[in-house]
Every structure is written in C-alpha cells, then in structure tokens.
Amino acid sequence: MNATTRERGRAERATRGGGPLALLARIFHRQLDRLDRGIAEGSLELLLPNGRARLLGGRVDGPAAVVDLRSWRALLRLALSGSIGWYEAWAAGEWASPDPVQLFALFSRNRAGLARPARATGPWRLAKRLWHWLRRNHRGGSRRNIQFHYDLGNDFYRPWLDAGMTYSSALFATAGSTLAEAQRAKLQAMLDRTATVPGNAILEIGCGWGSFVELAVKAGRRVHGITLSTEQKAWAEARTAGMDGASFALTDYRDVTGHYDAVVSIEMAEAVGRQYWPAYLAAIARALKPGGRAALQIITFDDALFEDYAGNVDFIQRYIFPGGLLIRESEFRRLAANNGLDWRDQFHFGLDYAETLKRWRENFEAAASAGQLPAQFDARFVALWRYYLMYCEGGFRGGGIDVVQATLVKEG
Incomplete structure (x- = not known):
C-alpha cells in the first residue's frame, strides 16, 4: 500500500x-x-x-x-x-x-x-501583494527580475527553443509549419509592420537572443538591440559577429537615446509592470522619428477581469516572472494615444501561442529525458518549468489570455 x-x-x-x-x-x-x-x-x-x-x-x-x-x-x-x-x-x-x-x-x-x-x-493575498511590490520594475528591480528569468543560462534554453533561439509566440501562417518556420514568419511579420526599407534604423527594445536583429540586418536594416540580460547579449553579439548594421547594449528602455525610423518590441511589455507602462510607451514615442512605426507583440489578459488579476499575484508572477504583468489592451491603447501613438492593424493569434508552448514543452521533455539540461537544475526545477509550460498553454487554449501584434504610428 x-x-x-x-x-x-x-x-x-x-x-x-x-x-x-x-x-x-x-x-x-x-x-x-x-x-x-x-x-x-x-x-x-x-x-x-x-x-x-x-x-x-x-x-x-x-x-x-x-x-x-x-x-x-x-x-x-x-x-x-x-x-x-x-x-x-x-x-x-x-x-x-x-x-x-x-x-x-x-x-x-x-x-x-x-x-x-x-x-x-x-492575509495571504496581502502578503503576496507585498512580495510582488518589492519586486517591482524600478531600474534596479528590472535588472534583477530579468536576470531571474533570462540569465538561467543559454545552455538551459538552447535545447528546447528553435534553432533561432526565439522565445516568444510563433506565427503558424501555414499548416504543417515547423517551429523554426513559424518563428521566422512571426519575425518577418514584425519587420513588415515597420514599413522600413534597407538602410533604415530600427531600435529593438528587449532583443532576446538576437533573432529579429539577425533577420532585419540580413534584409538591409540597421538594428540596435537593447536588453538587461548579459546572457542574451553575449549570444546575440556572437550570432551577428561580422554583420554590418547590428549592435547591442545593456540598456534600460528608460535610458534610450537617439531617433529611429522604427521600433520593435516583442513580448517585452509584460515584463514592465503596470506602473511603468506610461514610461515604456513614452520611451517608444521619444525614439521614433515623426511618422515612424513601432511594431509590438504583447500578451493580453481578459479586459473585463483585469482589475481582479492585477490586484492579486499568480503562479507566473511568483515563480517565473517576478514583477511582471500581462497587458490590458484597452488601457495600453489609451496610454499609447496619450503619447501620440496611433494604434493600428492589430492581429490576435492566441492559439498559435498555445501551439508554440506545446512544441516547446515537447522539446523540453525530450531534452530533460536525454539529460541535455544543465546539471545544476534539479528535478524540482525541471518540474516547475514543465508546469509553467502547461499552465500557459492551457491559458491560451481557454482564451483567458491572448497574444496580439499591433502597429503604433507616431503622429507628425
């Protein structure tokens, strides 16, 4: 027994x-x-x-x-x-x-x-809200929170992401697409939203491991990627070594200087926190030349239930993304308008994110079974990430969360 x-x-x-x-x-x-x-x-x-x-x-x-x-x-x-x-x-x-x-x-x-x-x-709710508040994304907190998740190490992510190391929703534009093909389709869709031409300059806020920068530079654009993850920056620089037009910096979005023809930000806004949404959108507006375009990909939460969600702390915020918060689309659009950014051409594709997560999880399970994950991550940590991938997939399949691409055009 x-x-x-x-x-x-x-x-x-x-x-x-x-x-x-x-x-x-x-x-x-x-x-x-x-x-x-x-x-x-x-x-x-x-x-x-x-x-x-x-x-x-x-x-x-x-x-x-x-x-x-x-x-x-x-x-x-x-x-x-x-x-x-x-x-x-x-x-x-x-x-x-x-x-x-x-x-x-x-x-x-x-x-x-x-x-x-x-x-x-x-009291459990109050205690968790206090913990979450202490992990808010002020300048020091942002660097700490990003490192908590992304600096787990490139050797952790490499076995289960696609070969391009793209850690955001893919776009399965055609039936039977591989994960790598669907990720490339997403990156190309984001580049198309910028309406840039060869020689134009693009700022990417939250450049990850550099997959968008590589694609855009090969298409003739000049791209400056910023991140707070030392692990991601090192990988991105290595993959674009010798490519004219690619540059990277460990820079907080609030410290961006210069003017660009376009801005791209792929699933970065969720790591900002509601308190800092105005500063994030203001930074995009400052970086854009008049008439310039920002291509955003964001993860959204059901608008009608958002206040209850935002007033609590969930599993993701506690164990995976401290300081993070999904986006309330209506509020985000209003803040964008306040910064002179016209929201256009939004496209929802939440079920594609569910499929992306399913494929990541299959890769993750295979890597764990083959002993390909770094040895410092014990069975409990591996189980946590297995749960995280299942939890998110279910969220998208049920429709409570969604992923959106949108184009923001700077007035003037």
Whole structure:
C-alpha cells in the first residue's frame, strides 16, 4: 500500500467517524459546489481523497479535465493562495492529472465564474501583494527580475527553443509549419509592420537572443538591440559577429537615446509592470522619428477581469516572472494615444501561442529525458518549468489570455 492509498484510507475513516476531518470534508465539498457552479463550459472529473468520484460542470461542451485529488490539502491551498497554492499542491503530490493542460484550459475558458476561487484571499493575498511590490520594475528591480528569468543560462534554453533561439509566440501562417518556420514568419511579420526599407534604423527594445536583429540586418536594416540580460547579449553579439548594421547594449528602455525610423518590441511589455507602462510607451514615442512605426507583440489578459488579476499575484508572477504583468489592451491603447501613438492593424493569434508552448514543452521533455539540461537544475526545477509550460498553454487554449501584434504610428 503506497502513501497516497494510506492517506485516503485515513481520510475516509476519519470522515465516517466524524471529527475535524469530517467537518473539513464538508467544507471542501461546499468549495467544490462553488467550482461546479462556476463551470459554464466543459467538465472536471474528480477522484476524491475518499476514493469517490465527482463530476463538476459537464452541462455544455468544452475542455474535459480529469484530476486525481489525492489530498484535501490541495483545495485548502487553492482557497488560501489561488494559483500559487494550486501549483504548490501539485509539486507536493497532492493532486495529479493525465493532462493538466486541459485543466488549465478549463479554468481559462470559465475565467469569469472561477476567477474568485482561483485567487488568493485574506492575509495571504496581502502578503503576496507585498512580495510582488518589492519586486517591482524600478531600474534596479528590472535588472534583477530579468536576470531571474533570462540569465538561467543559454545552455538551459538552447535545447528546447528553435534553432533561432526565439522565445516568444510563433506565427503558424501555414499548416504543417515547423517551429523554426513559424518563428521566422512571426519575425518577418514584425519587420513588415515597420514599413522600413534597407538602410533604415530600427531600435529593438528587449532583443532576446538576437533573432529579429539577425533577420532585419540580413534584409538591409540597421538594428540596435537593447536588453538587461548579459546572457542574451553575449549570444546575440556572437550570432551577428561580422554583420554590418547590428549592435547591442545593456540598456534600460528608460535610458534610450537617439531617433529611429522604427521600433520593435516583442513580448517585452509584460515584463514592465503596470506602473511603468506610461514610461515604456513614452520611451517608444521619444525614439521614433515623426511618422515612424513601432511594431509590438504583447500578451493580453481578459479586459473585463483585469482589475481582479492585477490586484492579486499568480503562479507566473511568483515563480517565473517576478514583477511582471500581462497587458490590458484597452488601457495600453489609451496610454499609447496619450503619447501620440496611433494604434493600428492589430492581429490576435492566441492559439498559435498555445501551439508554440506545446512544441516547446515537447522539446523540453525530450531534452530533460536525454539529460541535455544543465546539471545544476534539479528535478524540482525541471518540474516547475514543465508546469509553467502547461499552465500557459492551457491559458491560451481557454482564451483567458491572448497574444496580439499591433502597429503604433507616431503622429507628425
């Protein structure tokens, strides 16, 4: 008899005999009732700690998730700490699923009805908000937060990204595209949005490992890429060594000088934080020549539920991107207009991001199985990133988050 079976046996006996666990079980069943009422589309099939099964939702077609709830503690963590607690319960073995992506897609699809059960409450919420505030993206904080994620090392990312080392949503413009082809299609779409010609100068804010710079320079543009990641800068400089027109600097976007024909920023805005959105858009406006264009790719959160999301701290912010926040498109557009930037030609392609994440995860799993990830990353860290990739894929498949390309044109 394994530990999980013994725990279930103890829980069932305690529930039959009354006592505190029986009372808690009744409370947890009421929590499940609330979850059931919040599932308008799709279903959640639960195997409970007492060995019984329960179906939540199932009234309208949608994502079909299956969860083995091995301990009631998982629901307690969810109630107190939201998505952070739910991850910690998974890491502790308190729940499992044959396909967690479907569970995250279910929560994303039913975000309006399940928003409150998935957020931290009471003093736990305040504590996490304080932690998040301490990791805000002032100048020193930005460098620390970027290093936390991107300076895990090039040898960590190389085995599971495409050969071009592009760490943002691909654009699967044609059926059957490889990940590398879809990433190149995305980069070309961003270059096309700039409406630049050979000889023009482009600033890239958040240049990653230099894939856009390489493509644009080969097309005759001059590109200056800025980043706060020393690891990314070293890789980008190596890949463009000897190419005329490519340059890189460790520069905060707030310190950008000079004027450019265009600006490109691919999934950089999410790392800025709401407090600094005005400064980010002001920096873009300052860098552009009159009539110049900025091509942005941003990850957005459901506008109607944004305030609740922004007032909490989720799993991504706690464990993956400290200081980060997804974008509220309506607010971002208003701030862009305040800086003389006309928002045009937006294009949503969230399901392409889901497919990108699926392919990254497949590569990640293969690399982990083959021992290709750096030795300093232990099994718990690898599991964290596996969960992160599944969590994000489900979010895009459920529609709660989206990815958008847009062109901002400077007036004048």
